[in-house]
Amino acid sequence: MNGVAAPAPSPTAAAVAVELRGLTKRYGRKAALDGVELTVPAGAIFGFLGPNGAGKTTTLRILAGLARPTSGSARILGHDVVREAKAVHALMGYLPDVPGFYKWMTADEFLDLAGRLFGLPSPVLHERKDALLDLAGLAGVTTRVGGYSRGMKQRLGVAQALINAPRILLLDEPTSALDPIGRREVLEMIAALAGRTTVFFSTHILADVERVCDTVAVLAKGKVVEQAAIDELKARHGGAQRVVIEVDDPARLEAALQGAAWSTAVTRDGHDLVVEVTDLNVAFLEVPALVAGLHLRLRRFEAAEASLEDAFIDLVDGEGS
Amino acid sequence: MSGFRAFLRKELRETRRTWRLWALPGILVFLGLTTPILAAATPYLLKMTAQRTPGLVVTYPTPTALDAYAQFMGNLAQLALLAVIVTGAGVVAGERRAGTAALMLCKPLSRAGFIAAKAVSGLAILLVATALGAALCILVTLVVFGASHIAGFVTSVLVWLALAALFVTLMVFLSAAMDRQAPAAGAGIAVYVALFVLTGFPLARDRTPAGLMAANDALLKGRHASLAVPLATTLALAVLFVVAAVVAFRRKEL
CATH class of the missing domain: 3.40.50.300 (P-loop containing nucleotide triphosphate hydrolases)
Structure with missing residues (x-):
């Protein structure tokens, strides 16, 4: 044009x-x-x-x-x-x-x-x-x-x-x-x-x-x-670092994760466990070891990406409170 | 006044393409065609009514061209002026409410250009519609009654045109100053009534547009009427209303 x-x-x-x-x-x-x-x-x-x-x-x-x-x-x-x-x-x-x-x-x-x-x-x-x-x-x-x-x-x-x-x-x-x-x-x-x-x-x-x-x-x-x-916004306000884990018996792993020092919260999302962690690198080392120690089958293990939605809610809620 | 020409073109095109065509132009053409025929038919209509009522005797003078023109002017003074008021009430307020004004004014169209286009198109439509209606009235009157009082009628129409032009600009101002169409129409009708009341007070009548309202009868009969001052105040007020419309519209947020 x-x-x-x-x-x-x-x-x-x-x-x-x-x-x-x-x-x-x-x-x-x-x-x-x-x-x-x-x-x-x-x-x-x-x-x-x-x-x-x-x-x-x-x-x-x-x-x-x-x-x-x-x-x-x-x-x-x-x-x-x-x-x-x-x-x-x-x-x-x-x-x-x-x-x-x-x-x-x-x-x-x-x-x-x-x-x-x-x-x-x-x-x-x-x-x-x-x-x-x-x-x-x-x-x-x-x-x-x-x-x-x-x-x-x-x-x-x-x-x-x-x-x-x-x-x-x-x-x-x-x-x-x-x-x-x-x-x-x-x-x-x-x-x-x-x-x-x-x-x-x-x-x-x-x-x-x-x-x-x-x-x-x-x-x-x-x-x-x-x-x-x-x-940058997602990194700053995207909330806690999380990993998503799928194993054949999530209940046993969930109980084990509750006691881990690097795990701050564990929630169930269907068959998945969503774990908030203090350090992603530590989690990537410790989770496979924990799963192996419990003789569980690891089907999925990945870091959950911080979303813009999390950042948005964090910012807007922060302003509201 | 950037964007004036393009927006004026849109205004005139809108008149051709929408209900606006059937408002003022439609009314004036209808009046031009039917008023002389109705004037001619009035004695027959009254006679028929009287025949249905035993004992009632109606005497009605033979209608003339003057009657046809007087009825046409009477219709202009009431029906056509009310049409000017009602159709003019939405010229600016309607565009604001529909969101079209916002889409136009975020482009290089100034608010003065917007108002000027509204006023000019309104006046142009009034002029063309009045000329058409009056020409048809003369034509039909010539056929029905023959030629007489044409000069007086034309003068009357021109004086009415000045008064109607004042109402066009008044409505542009009221529509720009008010947020809604109905209050603007109400205010326009209030001004119309106020002017009508002023015709009963010679001091005010001789110095204001009310003088134009009261002059029809004299002008039609070819008598002299001192209209220089009322015409001057009408023109001054019309200019004032356009300026006031621009000022009021500039203050409005869209």
């Missing part, structure tokens, strides 16, 4: 896509955002995680220029979103959580309107429309948007957000309404933008984040409680 002429970024803008400093948003006495600090590097596929009501949508609406911060600042590619809204809008694409379309339009007409608002010349607009309709699986669909399924609307939403070949794409829960195939298509589309466009997307579907994001931030009660690369 052809590029769109956009304001030249400053050196800072080239390195930082989103910068939030002390961002606060109050609705009466309630603080939806409470001094949010966040830096998103340019080119990142950035997951913005948080439970419902954490302030994800409010943050995105402020970045998109649809809501104003009570205090603090928000910058996109070096431009202040309040004072330089025009420059920001030229550089970004935005998909709200529930995109509102003109029901009487077709997908082609909506993309045409979106492209004309960006002032795209007709040849570029036609080329982009064709490519994006194809990408969204809406090529040749002449039905009006009012007759679309939620998934079709979501795909059109992603397409319209890409019409200006944005340098940053803001997506609010882009996959929440999609079926597994639609989800995969959108995630593949997002992953394909890596390195070319910064993608900042909010979601509570952790599997999506693990699949495409390189860095995440977790928002809870209006504050960013952690920002890190996914592996």
Whole structure:
């Protein structure tokens, strides 16, 4: 797709896509955002995680220029979103959580309107429309948007957000309404933008984040409680180190594990034993010896990987308590 | 006002493609076609009613072109103005509630451009619909009654157009300032009633848009009416409403 002429970024803008400093948003006495600090590097596929009501949508609406911060600042590619809204809008694409379309339009007409608002010349607009309709699986669909399924609307939403070949794409829960195939298509589309466009997307579907994001931030009660690369986050907050063991007589092994100094907790998960350990290396030495000593057959023995879910719950619960 | 042209184009296209076409334009075309015929048929309708009631005698003067035009203007002053108010109540509030405004305004479309496109398209639709309705009224009246009072009628229509334009801009403002369509419509109707009441007070009538409301009869009969001040205040208020709409809309979060 052809590029769109956009304001030249400053050196800072080239390195930082989103910068939030002390961002606060109050609705009466309630603080939806409470001094949010966040830096998103340019080119990142950035997951913005948080439970419902954490302030994800409010943050995105402020970045998109649809809501104003009570205090603090928000910058996109070096431009202040309040004072330089025009420059920001030229550089970004935005998909709200529930995109509102003109029901009487077709997908082609909506993309045409979106492209004309960006002032795209007709040849570029036609080329982009064709490519994006194809990408969204809406090529040749002449039905009006009012007759679309939620998934079709979501795909059109992603397409319209890409019409200006944005340098940053803001997506609010882009996959929440999609079926597994639609989800995969959108995630593949997002992953394909890596390195070319910064993608900042909010979601509570952790599997999506693990699949495409390189860095995440977790928002809870209006504050960013952690920002890190996914592996780093899991290592820091993924909970205790665990091993999963499957033997022919788990009851005997469970009793033996209760007395081991390196084992802090043992739980049954069907035929498996899930053992929280103080040191994985020690566990890998001791478990086979223990199993052999009990004359049990070892069917499976592996380290349980810390999950993003564990890290997420740890962070959000920690903030809540 | 970035994005104004593209958004105005969408507005005009929306009028052609949705129920909007059947609202104000539909009403004015319907009135233009039927009012002269109804005016001509009124004595016969009354006569038929009287025949069913023994002892009732109805005398009705022979209808003229002036009656047809007066009825058309009466319908404009009430039915058409209410249509302007009701259809205008959702122009901005409806887009906010549907989420379409958010999807438009995160692109290079300024809030001033959004409001200006709403006002210009509303005025353009009003102009075309009024011209069409009035032309049809003249045409049917010519066929039914012959040519007379056309100049007075055209002047009357132009004066009504100024008043209706004021209500278009008023509704853009109310719709931008209020979160919902119904309160905006209610406020518009309140302004309409207030103006109607002001027509009974010469001091206010001669200085406000109420003067335009009260001028129909004189204009139709070709009599002079001093409308310079009411027209000037109407124009000033219309501009003020558009500016106020932009200010109010800029304060709204989407």
